[in-house]
Amino acid sequence: xxxxxxxxxxxxxxxxxxxxxxxxxxxxxxxxxxxxxxxxxxxxxxxxxxxxxxxxxxxxxxxxxxxxxxxxxxxxxxxxxxxxxxxxxxxxxxxxxxxxxxxxxxxxxxxxxxxxxxxxxxxxxxxxxxxxxxxxxxxxxxxxxxxxxxxxxxxxxxxxxxxxxxxxxxxxxxxxxxxxxxxxxxxxxxxxxxxxxxxxxxxxxxxxxxxxxxxxxxxxxxxxxxxxxxxxxxxxxxxxxxxxxxxxxxxxxxxxxxxxxxxxxxxxxxxxxxxxxxxxxxxxxxxxxxxxxxxxxxxxxxxxxxxxxxxxxxxxxxxxxxxxxxxxxxxxxxxxxxxxxxxxxxxxxxxxxxxxxxxxxxxxxxxxxxxxxxxxxxxxxxxxxxxxxxxxxxxxxxxxxxxxxxxxxxxxxxxxxxxxxxxxxxxxxxxxxxxxxxxxxxxxxxxxxxxxxxxxxxxxxxxxxxxxxxxxxxxxxx
Numbered sequence: 001x002x003x004x005x006x007x008x009x010x011x012x013x014x015x016x017x018x019x020x021x022x023x024x025x026x027x028x029x030x031x032x033x034x035x036x037x038x039x040x041x042x043x044x045x046x047x048x049x050x051x052x053x054x055x056x057x058x059x060x061x062x063x064x065x066x067x068x069x070x071x072x073x074x075x076x077x078x079x080x081x082x083x084x085x086x087x088x089x090x091x092x093x094x095x096x097x098x099x100x101x102x103x104x105x106x107x108x109x110x111x112x113x114x115x116x117x118x119x120x121x122x123x124x125x126x127x128x129x130x131x132x133x134x135x136x137x138x139x140x141x142x143x144x145x146x147x148x149x150x151x152x153x154x155x156x157x158x159x160x161x162x163x164x165x166x167x168x169x170x171x172x173x174x175x176x177x178x179x180x181x182x183x184x185x186x187x188x189x190x191x192x193x194x195x196x197x198x199x200x201x202x203x204x205x206x207x208x209x210x211x212x213x214x215x216x217x218x219x220x221x222x223x224x225x226x227x228x229x230x231x232x233x234x235x236x237x238x239x240x241x242x243x244x245x246x247x248x249x250x251x252x253x254x255x256x257x258x259x260x261x262x263x264x265x266x267x268x269x270x271x272x273x274x275x276x277x278x279x280x281x282x283x284x285x286x287x288x289x290x291x292x293x294x295x296x297x298x299x300x301x302x303x304x305x306x307x308x309x310x311x312x313x314x315x316x317x318x319x320x321x322x323x324x325x326x327x328x329x330x331x332x333x334x335x336x337x338x339x340x341x342x343x344x345x346x347x348x349x350x351x352x353x354x355x356x357x358x359x360x361x362x363x364x365x366x367x368x369x370x371x372x373x374x375x376x377x378x379x380x381x382x383x384x385x386x387x388x389x390x391x392x393x394x395x396x397x398x399x400x401x402x403x404x405x406x407x408x409x410x411x412x413x414x415x416x417x418x419x420x421x422x423x424x425x426x427x428x429x430x431x432x433x434x435x436x437x438x439x440x441x442x443x444x445x446x447x448x449x450x451x452x453x454x455x456x457x458x459x460x461x462x463x464x465x466x467x468x469x470x471x472x473x474x475x476x477x478x
Contacts, residue, residue, distance in 0.1 A: 004093070004336050005309045006268040009155040009327070010255070011060075012248050013053065013101060013128075013162035014288065016277030017046065017297040019245050027191040028242040032253035033299070036272050040303025041315045041354050047365040047377065049324040051276040051288040051295040053125065053162075054103050055368075056324050060275070061085055061104050063328030063345035065368060067397035067449045070457070071105060072371040077454035078106035083343060085328050086112035089153050092337045097142065100135040101157035106454065116142050116154075126166045128159030128248065136251045140258050148264050153331065158251060161244030164278060167237070168286055172221040178232035179239075190235040191242070194294075196418035197234070199283035202425070204386040204407045206373050207290060209471050210464075217464055218289050218370075226286070234281040241280050259305060266306030269334055271327070274298045283419070291375040291384045292419055296367050302330075302354035309334075312356045321365040321377065326350050344448050366443045371461060372398060372468070376436045376443075382419065383436030384409040388472055389465035395458050396451045399444035406472075408433065 018025055022034035023042070049059035050066040058064070058071035061084040066072045070079040078084075084107060089096040098113035101123050109115060109122075117138035123131050139156050146152065170176065179185045203212070210217045214224060226233065252272075259265050275298070279285035282294040289295065300322050304311050325347030329340055333349035352359045365377040372387045386406040387398035398404060410424040410433055423429045452458055 003267065004151045005334055006151050006264055007094075007153045007271070007331055007334055008259070008268055009153070009271045009273075009331070010158070010252060011155065011272070012158050012160065012245070012274045014164065014276060014278045015161055015245060015248075015274035015299060016280070016294050017044070017299050019161075019242065019278075020299055027238070029246060030249040032249045032256055033272065033301075035253075035256060036270060036301045036303045038314045039305050039311075040270070040301050041312050041317050043300040043302075043320060043322040043350070043353070044316055044318045045320060045365070045377075046273065046298050046300035046322040047296050047324070047367055048274075048276045048298050050368045051290065052369070053275055054105055056275045057102070057104050059324040060327050061107065063325050063340070063343065063347045065325060065346060065366070065447055067368055067399065067444075068344070068346075068447055070450060070452055070454070072368065072397055072452075073457070073460065074105075075460045076105060076452075076457045078104055079450055080106070084112050085153075085331060088328075088332065088337065088343075089335060092335065093150070094335055095150055095152045097152060097154040099138050099142075099154070099156045100131065101159050103157075113155075123157075123159070126159070126163060128161070128163045128244070132158045132160055132248055132251050136254050139255055143255075143258050143262055146262075146264070151335070153335070156255070158248045160248035161241055161278065163244050164237070164241045164280075165287060167240050168219075168222050168226070171225040173225065175228075176233075178230055179236040180232055185236070185239070187232070189239070190232065191238045193231055193234055194238075194280070194282045194418070196282050196420050197284055198420070199285070200409060200420070200422045202407070202422055203409065204373065204384065205468065205471050205475070206370055206386040206406070209467055210370055211285065211289060217467060219287065222286065237286070238280045241278055256305065266304075266308035268304065268306075269309045269311070270301075270303045270305070271330065272299065272301040272303070273324075273327070275324075289370060291367060291369050291373055293382075293413075293417070296369075296375065300350075302350060311354045317353060320350075320353055320361050321363070322350060323347060323365055346446065364439050366440070368397075371464070374399070374440055376439050377413070378436065378439070380412060380414050381432055381436060382409075382411045382413055383433065383440070384411075385437070385440070389468045391469065393462060393465055394451065395453070395461060397449045399447070399449065400441035402437065402441060405437070410436070
């Protein structure tokens with residue numbers, strides 16, 4: 001590679017790791033994401049840093065975990081002193097461009113990137129039907145007029161399949177018959193229910209308060225609106241989800257077709273990922289916000305349509321744990337930008353792995369959720385736990401603090417990929433739990449967990465924390 005490559009980061013919103021036809025899913029057709037796989041390496045142990053939009057996107061922007069960025073949930077606010085990838089690249093010889101969804105509250109995209117299309121009003125959570133096509137057109141215009149005099153970084157944030165959330169919102173205030181009753185589709189056309197449709201009732205208190213209770217902290221209106229769903233309703237949700245993915249796959253195809261005609265295609269590295277997954281009925285859950293595989297495990301592909309940038313092609317990497325915090329160091333590695341240690345970045349460049357090099361790598365994935373939730377994923381086990389709210393609240397994201405850990409779940413992912421059998425309370429797994437807990441505390445000891453000062457996230461933490469306190473007190477009394 002004689003010169004610094006162009007870098008294209010294509011991201012979708014809410015696409016689970018296995019919602020790709022090249023990965024063996026027979027209920028979906030994604031020829032263009034499949035094309036990226038044929039031209040690159042798919043990392044099959046890829047995890048988001050936090051399973052919700054703004055949080056994980058703050059990690060994409062900074063290379064930091066969400067307890068460090070100030071955005072531990074959608075209502076967070078990015079710490080002003082943290083540099084983002086646009087600022088880093090623009091200061092180091094690249095032109096950094098953005099198109100489509102950004103959703104990093106507290107950071108003005110127009111001050112960090114050259115924006116191709118971001119709407120007169122900032123692009124929000126929904127509207128992929130409109131915004132994704134507009135974003136594609138803006139990128140096509142950019143690619144066909146780019147003069148090639150300086151390397152570019154371009155990130156394009158597609159909204160779909162996030163519009164599956166809008167489908168769910170339709171059920172908040174009205175009873176919608178199942179699709180067969182409506183005459184929309186035949187049962188044979190519907191994907192089956194997931195094997196883990198039923199869920200572990202000994203989940204963390206955080207999960208129960210946020211997602212299970214009638215007055216759940218997150219999307220209680222949807223939850224109560226779908227409580228009487230039958231099996232066909234759930235299967236139709238999955239069917240719709242796959243159609244939203246196929247819509248965005250078509251947009252990606254237009255983009256790749258144009259790029260392939262450009263003289264700089266050979267010198268352009270492509271990174272593809274999604275911010276988080278979608279439960280789609282797994283554990284009788286919808287959307288994200290949980291630490292189950294369907295929500296936290298996402299596709300991650302490094303590809304090149306030509307041969308100018310070395311990357312192993314048509315290859316699955318099933319060995320290395322990838323995190324959303326790895327995006328910034330990977331981009332900077334390809335851009336020839338070093339000395340990231342001063343920024344406190346916790347991620348590692350994936351470039352050597354994409355090129356097939358065997359290098360020392362992390363032994364587990366670490367994921368945060370809903371401010372207090374945590375997960376460690378190892379070669380065999382997944383450990384899910386939570387922190388109890390501080391009293392009084394100091395607004396510093398919790399950890400490492402073994403004394404404040406609450407309930408735990410433990411799953412053997414090699415024998416129970418669907419996470420149906422919680423082993424945490426079974427005898428014989430004490431050493432496994434101790435090891436996972438030690439990894440959790442060691443990881444958190446490395447983080448710079450800045451105190452949250454903005455009033456909006458502080459209000460959320462106080463409100464949610466009060467509910468959690470009440471729940472814990474009730475459990476203690478019983």
